[in-house]
Amino acid sequence: MKKKIPLRQRTWYKLDNAAKVFPGQNSSSWSNVFRLSATLTEKVNPELLEKAVSMVMPRFPTFDVRMRAGFFWHYLEKNPYGIPPVLPDIANPCQRFKWKENNGYLFKVYYYEKRISVEFYHSVTDGYGGSCFFMTLVAVYLRLTGKDIPCGDSVFDINEKPKPEEAEDSYSENCNSKAKAKRMQKFAYHFKGERFPKHFLGVTTGYIPVSVIKEKAKEHNVTVTEYLAAILLFTLYNLQKKENKRKEKPVGIQIPVNLRSFFGSTTLRNFMLCYTFQIDPNMGEYTLPEIIKQLSLYLRFINNEKEVQAMMKGNIGFEKNPVMRILPSVLKDFGISMVYKIAGEKQTSCLITNVGVLKAPKEMENYIEKLCLITGPAMINGARCGVLSYKDTLAFTFSNIYKDPVIQREFFTTLIKLGIPVKIESNRHLIKGGEN
């Protein structure tokens, strides 16, 4: 039910630098979304979950918003429509967001059997902010079912007042570089195949023991993200090789990185940047250890405050440009949508995002079996992967728009060959033909 809120009391936020491009990219069949899921030990009660959502909302004012169109830019405004509905889960997750659906909220809450899932529109938050909101929601739900769950780690105290720094736009707060990084790379290889119909997404999750993968990464002196990203890159490199092309294209991977550790930010809004790494098969044959080494060296070279500042400056240049500023938001959206469709994913063959280890209070761990992160669909990339570690299990989830699961098959069989056990879960048998 809509409550009339006086104009002065309608809290509003400018979109942060990363969030500004997402409304332009939004289409009738595609949005930039991601999903966090928690499988509990007991069946989920939707009434209690709805109550938990209403209890959590006041603590997270940046999530209690709807998207509004200003003349020059979109902005977020406090949502007057109560709370988002709690929906039964579906087989085809990560669908597009429409500003007027879902009571105007930019996140959707789903339940199925023992699982709670929340899908976030990327303009609201990134993986870190989403995980804080999600873990707090799960903790509040568990409390409502009679469990004694303390606050701590990713679980926020809902009786506490929201902190102003949690709503800050950390890009403009922290960007003070004079240099702009040039980020143009060559157009990369893309896996091609028969696509699922609109609104369908193939999701395949592989559960891997953290201790085993850590040990394997340690053998190469790299992090788990670097190790997994290198294997994914190697998979796509081999797929291109099998196509026997006369001239092979570079194979690129995009890795979003959380910037909070660099700048000590605690914002719950977007604060990440994407690094892109490419290998060019025309330079010669690559082996997996070579790719692991090069990727790790590249990330270590680029992953420093100065480079990050220069990249941020480059991104912020778009919103500070006087010509861009005076353009009406309709034209900006059209321009962004065209640029994204033409060149958005051209420089990368795949994406891997790792939100790291999600820690919950000890008491809460007993009631959560597993957690998983699903990235939304890509427009042309054959693989978008979300990685999340919880207790001793790493969940590696592929989101694929193509019917043929060749990328995930090659990736997971490579892990098996390397001696890493994988347990698979998927929705592919439910959406196989793409028919409903």
Added chain:
Amino acid sequence: MSYCVNCGVELEKGCPDCPLCDTPVINPKEKPIENKKFVYPETINIPSSLSKKYWVFLITMIILIPNLVMLILNALFFDNHVFPYISGGFAVAWIWFLFPLLWEKIMPMLILAIDALALLTYLYTFRIFGDDSGWFALVALPVVIVMWALGNGFIFLFKKTKRKSIRTAAVLGAINIMSFVIEICLNMFYLGRLQIPVSVIVTACCVSLMIFFIVLAKSKRLNAWVSRKFFM
């Protein structure tokens, strides 16, 4: 627990086949689970969206209203009969571009036939309101019929083959046929006799290129040589 014999991954309990390679799971030690709940529910949700029909209706209204107003004004106040041609043009454009959007399943040959019929009807209005010197029967009708026949040929061929060289040869052949038809029709209408000097030159160019592309499609050796010599 079951493992895929092909990929080696561990599978969800009760999974009928491997999600990665579709290999069926046969595990005599694992009893089938009745009413097995999978990780994802069976419900598939297709979000509502504005249908194509809505857009067709909207654009039709935008086109229709000024056209109707102008037709009425033209009939009442002007007597030069220019506007029916403009309205007719809009009608043909509607049939060509918007009408196919109303179809659930696109049938290219039927659409092409309707398009050709619409064009002929539109041209016939010029004959009714304009001069009747025989241009419709001698030029417009044969040219449109040949274009329609060639269009059908393309639809058939493009369904049959994806080879670029064969398709290119077909396009060249069509250009050649069209040049003959247009030249014969125009000369018969204006000069009253059969003359084809331009078409012969076009034929010489097209046929030699067609032979080249057909040989290119057939010969792997030539194909390899061309791709080596003319790579970009």
